[in-house]
Amino acid sequence: MLDTIDPIFLPTTLRTPPAAQDVQPAQCPHASPFERWFGQGERAHWSASVAAPVACRVARQAALLREGACARNVYVVQAGDFKVSRMAEDGYEQVLDFAVAGEVLGLEGLAGGRTLATVEALQDSLVYAIPIHDLRGLRAANPLFDERLQQSLSAQWGRMRDLAWLTGAVGSDRRTARFLLLMARRMAERGMSASRLHLTMRRRDIASYLGLAHESVSRSMTALAAAGLLKVLGREVQIIDMEGLRLLASSTRGHGGEAGAATLAAPRSPRHSATGSYAH
């Protein structure tokens, strides 16, 4: 009976002490990712020929999947978050997505047998590994899992929609605002605070994801903070004016947001930096 697996979050050598909402899946309105995927109690039975998913710890900066490798497993993220990237032909690292708890990784390698992206842990994380050759049997044995898998495949479309929504916005401030709103939405979907973001990835990763220079991301952050929409302290971001951020992000192109009220101050003047410790 695998339902006795305790979803212990890994307190081993965590650089950044985990925030309270991260280690308490019980606080989420939904059950833990494991239960949502495989069911709980007596419903989480496995067929005799199929092994139960194996819990794996992934250290920060460790590669869960490496581009071009042989695809062996898919992974369900139990805790932590990941960066999905791909190497362009000239060595540029193109970030495709950021995956958080509840998502499944490695499905892209199903067809070709080869991993098509590198997936790297942004913090010490916990995943459940499912061998690809067990997928069919697991789907047959566990209807809930089959349903979740279907949803994940169609959720892939949502990722593309998000990416297009982000890169479709003209203006680095707008684009950065959309990114923050997207991250906030993902937090909210998991029952955590939407206004308090952690941003485990580097500015450079965000920049690659948004199609900007990392300096522009940095500048936009401070600009949004100077406009009173955010408080930025390194990778810690607190959204002050969610509605203002939405208004700014709502217009995809052209000058001014909607009614011309949400435009940031044109003569970028961060005299009084609201960036916390970075003030000087």
Place this chain on the structure above:
Amino acid sequence: MLDTIDPIFLPTTLRTPPAAQDVQPAQCPHASPFERWFGQGERAHWSASVAAPVACRVARQAALLREGACARNVYVVQAGDFKVSRMAEDGYEQVLDFAVAGEVLGLEGLAGGRTLATVEALQDSLVYAIPIHDLRGLRAANPLFDERLQQSLSAQWGRMRDLAWLTGAVGSDRRTARFLLLMARRMAERGMSASRLHLTMRRRDIASYLGLAHESVSRSMTALAAAGLLKVLGREVQIIDMEGLRLLASSTRGHGGEAGAATLAAPRSPRHSATGSYAH
């Protein structure tokens, strides 16, 4: 027996007379999309409870799927091509993809029951409609179809990869070059000439897809033509120097392509326009 369906291409009021390679699926190294999806001859049998897919003609500019509508069918494109777009909150039309023969449309609506994108025919096209409630039965009855469906779901990941590859490039010329290479690759995958592109979509659609202004797309086209890489004549594009185009597109950012040789002439000087009939 549905294998007797003749994939007649519609010669009804075609503005642009279809090129020979478009109406001759027999010339492709692969079979027709219908055969590739459903098999041919005796293998294309259907279970008694599941109707065979229905061929549907879609007129140019007609909406095959409309965003927000109730999801009833998925469609396999037999001939023609489509624009997949989504309306942003401010009314901006964000183009997400261009679909060509062999691809499946409407899968994104499977989970939520609602269509998440508008799919519009760029030319008079032919699709096979499959009711969603028949999907399960059809997959069970036809293993080939099941396999293709799996591949299409994982192919969705490739679309996102393509989109990120496009928007990741800095510089409108590079981005346009990548777009043309992408279209050429899709043509080649279907056994057609990779150097001769039709571009059934408007410049504005390309621009939305690439995250550019449509004027920039137009300018980049003429710039690429002036550099001797292309011949542009409205929506008809012929790639002259495929390798040069690849070299230009290979570098995602920074000045110059790879060895500094593939940069376009800096003082954009289209004295002698190579745009065909647009010369004056």
Place this chain on the structure above:
DNA sequence: CGTCCTATTGACCTCACTCAAGAATAGTGG
């Protein structure tokens, strides 16, 4: 304590967006 990585800020300047106008094409109706 020294090194490496990351983040921020500044200066400069190219480039692409915006606005605007003209030309070519497609579509419609007489």
Place this chain on the structure above:
DNA sequence: CCACTATTCTTGAGTGAGGTCAATAGGACG
């Protein structure tokens, strides 16, 4: 078939935004 219209495409001019280069500071880690 041609006139008329609407849409699409191209080109120009100007400017502001963001990319590149560069320097500094902060933080992590051994």
